[in-house]
Amino acid sequence: MMLPTHALGGMTLALSVAFVAPEFTGVALVAGFLGGVFPDADLYAGHRKSLHYPVYYTAFALLALVVAGLSPSIxxxxxxxxxxxxxxxxxxxxxxxxxxxxxxxxxxxRAVYDHYRDQWIEPRRWVRYDGSPADLLVSLTLAVPLLVALGDPLRQVVLGTLTVAVVYTAVRRLLPTLAATIVDDVLAPHLPDHLLAYVPTRYREVEG
Structure with a gap:
């Protein structure tokens, strides 16, 4: 799924804090947003492996929830x-x-790497691809409770994230050709090989 969907998912999940500890709502929403986008920091270095931990994040989140329940703090x-x-x-x-x-x-x-089992998990494709219309629908659905419950400035964050989602969805199918063109026609002729090696191989797929 696209980054805006993950960001809104993290915020929507954190919104539950408003009902049990409203004094921590702001920090919870910001942390949920950041947690939602953090795994994709591995986009150019081992994407969906280096910073994606479906088992370990879940385990540590449950442990942190117990600690927060016993000793709530920022x-x-x-x-x-x-x-x-x-x-x-x-x-x-x-x-x-x-x-x-x-x-x-x-x-x-390959969808996400499971470090616990040391293997790749296959994609289910319930949402066919990041930036698909279905993905945008998920973003819009997640945004509804946030827009209803939040005031500024967090509401503006949600609206800005939705704007990014709409734009990304509109151009998503153009991006592979654009990326491959930039890499092969702009970067490859000018970058030394040791720097070009850092460009993920998928961005050099010019066919299609």
Whole structure:
């Protein structure tokens, strides 16, 4: 799923804090947002493996929840919501497309790496690919309770995230060709090989 969906998912999950400890609502929502986007920091280095931990994030989130329940504070609530957001991100990526440059072609059998079992989990493709209309629908659905419950400035964060989601969905199918063109026609002729090696191989797939 696309990054805005993960960000909104982390925030929506953290919104539950408003009902049990409203004094921590702000920090919970910010931590949920950050946790929701954090795993995709591995986009250019071992994507969906280096920072995606569907089992371990979940385990640590549950442990943090117990600690926060026993000793609620800014730190414990923030840690719980961050880990929960990262866990949901890592798990929900399993239900999207694979790692191929054009995931709507369904050619990859890799969705998320399971470090606990030391193997790749296959994509379920309930949402065919990140930035698909179905993915945008998930983003819109997640945003509804946030827009109803929150005031500014967090409401503006939600609206901004939705704007990114809409734009990304509109251009998603153009991005593979654009990325491959930039890499092959702009970067490859000018970058030395040792730097070009850091560009993920999927961005050099010019066919299709």
């Amino acid at each position: 730190a414990t609530v923030a840690a719980t919501c961050f880990l929960a957001g990262a866990a949901v991100h890592s798990v929900t990526d399993i239900f999207g497309g694979g790692l191929e440059l054009r995931p709507w072609e369904a050619t990859s059998d």
